[in-house]
Amino acid sequence: MTFDLLAQDPATKARAGCLETAHGAIETPIFMPVGTAGTVKAVSQQTLKEDIQAQIILGNTYHLYLRPGLDVLRAAGGLHQFNGWDRPILTDSGGYQVYSLSNTRKIKEEGVKFRSHIDGSQHLFSPEGVMDIQRVIGADIIMAFDECTPWPCEYDYAARSLDMTHRWLQRCIQRFDSTEGLYGYQQALFPIVQGSTFKDLRIKSAEFIAAQGREGNAIGGLSVGEPAELMYEMTELVCDILPKDKPRYLMGVGTPANILENIALGVDMFDCVMPTRNARNGMLFTTQGIMNVTNKKWANDFTPIDAELGGPASTFYTRAYVRHLFQCQEMLGPQIASAHNLTFYLWLVKEARKQIVAGTFAPWKERMVKQVMTRL
Amino acid sequence: MTFDLLAQDPATKARAGCLETAHGAIETPIFMPVGTAGTVKAVSQQTLKEDIQAQIILGNTYHLYLRPGLDVLRAAGGLHQFNGWDRPILTDSGGYQVYSLSNTRKIKEEGVKFRSHIDGSQHLFSPEGVMDIQRVIGADIIMAFDECTPWPCEYDYAARSLDMTHRWLQRCIQRFDSTEGLYGYQQALFPIVQGSTFKDLRIKSAEFIAAQGREGNAIGGLSVGEPAELMYEMTELVCDILPKDKPRYLMGVGTPANILENIALGVDMFDCVMPTRNARNGMLFTTQGIMNVTNKKWANDFTPIDAELGGPASTFYTRAYVRHLFQCQEMLGPQIASAHNLTFYLWLVKEARKQIVAGTFAPWKERMVKQVMTRL
Numbered sequence: 001m002t003f004d005l006l007a008q009d010p011a012t013k014a015r016a017g018c019l020e021t022a023h024g025a026i027e028t029p030i031f032m033p034v035g036t037a038g039t040v041k042a043v044s045q046q047t048l049k050e051d052i053q054a055q056i057i058l059g060n061t062y063h064l065y066l067r068p069g070l071d072v073l074r075a076a077g078g079l080h081q082f083n084g085w086d087r088p089i090l091t092d093s094g095g096y097q098v099y100s101l102s103n104t105r106k107i108k109e110e111g112v113k114f115r116s117h118i119d120g121s122q123h124l125f126s127p128e129g130v131m132d133i134q135r136v137i138g139a140d141i142i143m144a145f146d147e148c149t150p151w152p153c154e155y156d157y158a159a160r161s162l163d164m165t166h167r168w169l170q171r172c173i174q175r176f177d178s179t180e181g182l183y184g185y186q187q188a189l190f191p192i193v194q195g196s197t198f199k200d201l202r203i204k205s206a207e208f209i210a211a212q213g214r215e216g217n218a219i220g221g222l223s224v225g226e227p228a229e230l231m232y233e234m235t236e237l238v239c240d241i242l243p244k245d246k247p248r249y250l251m252g253v254g255t256p257a258n259i260l261e262n263i264a265l266g267v268d269m270f271d272c273v274m275p276t277r278n279a280r281n282g283m284l285f286t287t288q289g290i291m292n293v294t295n296k297k298w299a300n301d302f303t304p305i306d307a308e309l310g311g312p313a314s315t316f317y318t319r320a321y322v323r324h325l326f327q328c329q330e331m332l333g334p335q336i337a338s339a340h341n342l343t344f345y346l347w348l349v350k351e352a353r354k355q356i357v358a359g360t361f362a363p364w365k366e367r368m369v370k371q372v373m374t375r376l
Numbered sequence: 377m378t379f380d381l382l383a384q385d386p387a388t389k390a391r392a393g394c395l396e397t398a399h400g401a402i403e404t405p406i407f408m409p410v411g412t413a414g415t416v417k418a419v420s421q422q423t424l425k426e427d428i429q430a431q432i433i434l435g436n437t438y439h440l441y442l443r444p445g446l447d448v449l450r451a452a453g454g455l456h457q458f459n460g461w462d463r464p465i466l467t468d469s470g471g472y473q474v475y476s477l478s479n480t481r482k483i484k485e486e487g488v489k490f491r492s493h494i495d496g497s498q499h500l501f502s503p504e505g506v507m508d509i510q511r512v513i514g515a516d517i518i519m520a521f522d523e524c525t526p527w528p529c530e531y532d533y534a535a536r537s538l539d540m541t542h543r544w545l546q547r548c549i550q551r552f553d554s555t556e557g558l559y560g561y562q563q564a565l566f567p568i569v570q571g572s573t574f575k576d577l578r579i580k581s582a583e584f585i586a587a588q589g590r591e592g593n594a595i596g597g598l599s600v601g602e603p604a605e606l607m608y609e610m611t612e613l614v615c616d617i618l619p620k621d622k623p624r625y626l627m628g629v630g631t632p633a634n635i636l637e638n639i640a641l642g643v644d645m646f647d648c649v650m651p652t653r654n655a656r657n658g659m660l661f662t663t664q665g666i667m668n669v670t671n672k673k674w675a676n677d678f679t680p681i682d683a684e685l686g687g688p689a690s691t692f693y694t695r696a697y698v699r700h701l702f703q704c705q706e707m708l709g710p711q712i713a714s715a716h717n718l719t720f721y722l723w724l725v726k727e728a729r730k731q732i733v734a735g736t737f738a739p740w741k742e743r744m745v746k747q748v749m750t751r752l
Contacts, residue, residue, distance in 0.1 A: 038700065042707040046688050068675070068700040075676050076696065084692055299444070300451050312422050316460055320452065324414065324444040331418040331707060 001140075001188045001215045003247050009355075011362035013239065013266035016353045019216075019247050021088040021140040022185035023080065026055045028247060028268040029352055031259065031345045032090060034276065036060045037067060038083040041276050042331075042338040045084050051311035052342045053350075056088040056140075058271050061133055062097035065123075066116050070136045078138025078183045090271075091139040092251070093130050093192075096148045096220075107147065109164065127171035131179065131189075138183050143218060144172040146192045151225045158196040165194050166208050173212065190249060192220040193238050197230050206241035217242045218249040219267070223258070232261055239266035256285055256348055256372040260365045263352050275345045279337035282326045285344045289374030291319075293337065298323045305340050309347050313339035348372070377516075377564045377591045379623050385731075387738035389615065389642035392729045395592075395623050397464040397516040398561035399456065402431045404623060404644040405728055407635065407721045408466060410652065412436045413443060414459040417652050418707075418714040421460050427687035428718045429726075432464040432516075434647050437509055438473035441499075442492050446512045454514025454559045466647070467515035468627070469506050469568075472524045472596075483523065485540065503547035507555065507565075514559050519594060520548040522568045527601045534572040541570045542584050549588065566625060568596040569614050573606050582617035593618045594625040595643070599634070608637055615642035632661055632724055632748040636741045639728050651721045655713035658702045661720045665750030667695075669713065674699045681716050685723050689715035724748070 007016040017028040033040045033048065035057045040048055048054045059079055068082070076082035079089055095112075098105055102114035111126030127145040134142035146165040149158050169191050176189045191209045195201030209217050219238050222231045235250060242248050249269035250262050259270050275285060282294040286306040291298070293305075301319040309315065313336045325333030348368075355361040383392040395402040409416045409424065411433045416424055424430045435455055444458070452458035455465055471488075474481055478490035487502030503521040510518035522541040525534050545567050552565045567585045571577030585593050595614050598607045611626060618624050625645035626638050635646050651661060658670040662682040667674070669681075677695040685691065689712045701709030724744075731737040 037704045037706055038697070039704075039706045039708045042711070044688070044708060044711065045692070063704075067704055068696070072675055072696060072700070076678055076694075081678075082694075082697055082700075084694075084697070299448055302452055302457075312420070316421070318452075318458075318460075320444070320448060321414070321458055321460070324448070324458075328413045328415075328439075328443055330413055330415045331710065332415045332420060334707065335418070335420065335711065 001186065003216065003245065005245060007357045009264075009361040010359055012264040012365070013236075014263045014352070014356045014361045015266060015268060016356040017247065017268060021188075023086060023088045023140050024055070026088055027350075027353060029263045029349045030055055030269055031349045032056045032058050032269065032271040033342050033345075034058045034060075034271055034273045035083070035085075037063045038079055040338075040342070042280070042335045043276070043342065047313075047339050048085070048342070049087070051313065051339060052346055054087070054342065054346060056090060057085060059089055059091045059137060059139060060094065060097055061091050061130060061137065062094035062101065064091070064137055065094065065133050066118055070133065073138075074136050074182070078136070080138060088141070089139040090141040091134050091137050091143065093134070093143040093145040094125055095146050096252075098125055099148060109167075111145075127168040128175040131172055131175040135179055135182055135187070138181065139187065140185075141188050141190055141216065142176075144169045144189060144191045146194055146220055148221050148224070149194065149196045151196065153196045155198055158198055158201055162194050162201050162205055165192070166205070169209075169212070173214075188215040190214060190216045190218045192218040192251070193242070194221045196221060197226050197234055199237060202234050202237050203241065206238040210242050214246070216247040216249060218251055220251045222250065223253045228258060228261070231258070232265060235262050235267060236265045256345070257369045259345075259348065260352065260369050263349075264361070264365055270349070275341035276338045279341040280334045282333070282337060284337055285341050285372065286376070287344065287347070287372065289372060289376045291376040293319060293322050294326045295323070306344065309340075309343050311339065311343045314343050377562065379592065379621065381621060383733045385640075385737040386735055388640040388741070389612075390639045390728070390732045390737045391642060391644060392732040393623065393644060397564075399462060399464045399516050400431070402464055403726075403729060405639045405725045406431055406645055407725045408432045408434050408645065408647040409718050409721075410434045410436075410647055410649045411459070411461075413439045414455055416714075416718070418656070418711045419652070419718065423689075423715050424461070424718070425463070427689065427715060428722055430463070430718065430722060432466060433461060435465055435467045435513060435515060436473055437467050437470035437506060437513065438477065440467070440513055441470065441509050442494055446509065449514075450512050450558070454512070456514060464517070465515040466517040467510050467513050467519065469510070469519040469521040470501055471522050472628075474501055475524060485543075487521075503544040504551040507548055507551040511555055511558055511563070514557065515563065516561075517564050517566055517592065518552075520545045520565060520567045522570055522596055524597050524600070525570065525572045527572065529572045531574055534574055534577055538570050538577050538581055541568070542581070545585075545588070549590075564591040566590060566592045566594045568594040568627070569618070570597045572597055573602050573610055575613060578610050578613050579617065582614040586618050590622070592623040592625060594627055596627045598626065599629045604634065604637075607634070608641060611638050611643060612641045632721070633745045635721075635724065636728065636745050639725075640737070640741055646725070651717035652714045655717040656710045658709070658713060660713055661717050661748065662752070663720065663723070663748065665748060665752040667752040669695060669698050670702045671699070682720065685716075685719050687715065687719045689713075690719050
């Protein structure tokens, strides 16, 4: 995997780059749609590729491990073959889901014992095991097994957790570096900076992660309830320490404004369930602002959702029609809304990239942050 | 509207024709996907057009009248403008839904008083009112307001109901012929043959309907629980009486085998919720037979749903992946299954048409009826 830094904004820390993977190139900054169980909810692979122009999608190790399970994934030849997505895929380590979804989890030095949220069956995720699972899934980029601390979090807990996450990382690296991809192409392992919202812990972690010299680095444990200003403070602190010549991935972030602000601080990669999850409730992100398409005010609005974007979801259907679909609880409503929101998110990062290359990112970002967060 | 009969099968009563409407041509025999509330459930307009190659879709007057309502439809410029479907549309009269969905309906000579299944509000559907509503919806083909008798049904009830349906038809025709389309194109009114499964009533009704000389004719009140053989007997009886030079539409039918058998008896047009409704439960119709894709036996089947068809739903995704989507209750499962089943239904009638034109329909039909109803 190679990463080329192609432009840096003169007024901010924003960067434009290109990340080459075994399944193709990713132009950064990039937003990665979340495909938890090997499917970006309500969006077909054709729509993702042709209309949304997604360059990379996420899969969740926890979900894929439970269903369809490793036997099916191995028999299919990995997730790319299983779901027909031939562009890059990134998988998380399952750590976050073990804490947020499963019942009766028990965190020990060895790893995490948990019960499946589906059938209550008992499982162990260890750093080594999670590397092996991600070898079977076969994503281009795989994530280290970490503990994502909740917010707020006691300093002592965050400090102890961070040390364990670092020890787990060394076990991940050892396992990863002593194994090979199962399907004839290279995978890359990204370590994750933790440390809650404590500056000294974040600095310590960023330095530890940077020292590993991996092909890319991630920032975890943010966007978990802390104020946005605190998130930006941590991101900037960490980005200033992480190597410049490697991509930086801020996990689970965020609103359109969050993404623009973090691009300005030096982040290259983002993922978040927000565009698809909110879409399923009728919340649409547009170039002009945010609209709740279920509101009565759109009942007679026969203009498209967002004429400035491409793709049928944004330009073919009218607001009145999409509102009607939500009123009737018709599946096409969430389908259109999900495809539209992702089209917007991909447009946003593509446009940000153009502005960085043109050296005009800073004033554009100031304007856009206000515009895209306006309530329509 | 014009209908050209292009070929007749030498061994059966099957016909191939072409129906020209204001929104384009329909090659018969044809299957019409059901778009109850102005959307074919879980299928986008782009998929319907490009992948499924639907030539005409249905809308339900009852549903559209309640939501989005006539004000929105009128403001949009009719249903074609509202949902973006620029090919032909047919609307039913709402009669069937009034009986099957609404609460406390009261059938009188004037019309039917009913309460909305959505909010309990009270409404009256009369023959004149339903014509006016269908003018506002603006479908290319609209249906007369009738009573669809349940099965089984007492002879006396069926006879009295039939007479009322015939009186209602005359009121429909009077209203329809004294009004014009609202959006600058012609609509056609199809009357409906009723009479339950009583031969004499069906003959009487078919003769009455034929005598109206409308641009097309429909057969209603079948596929409501009666044995298939009884349905075929009624269809044949009625088709032999209805004019040869007008299209014949058998309402609400049916399984792939039902469709092939009824084509052989002289039916030109079909609609049914089966391909989409069953799809949402994981039942797939294929050229090789019927499969329940949720079964464990497909967990490791990495072949496409049906390689003999076109379109990504049938050929891009594997059975194992679609099964996984249903296991996880992911929306993409019903989306793929719905698009696939409709692709199959449209393939079936297109193939039937080719066989009629080639004069080989009869032996092909015998083989296909067995093949498509095989349990895989």
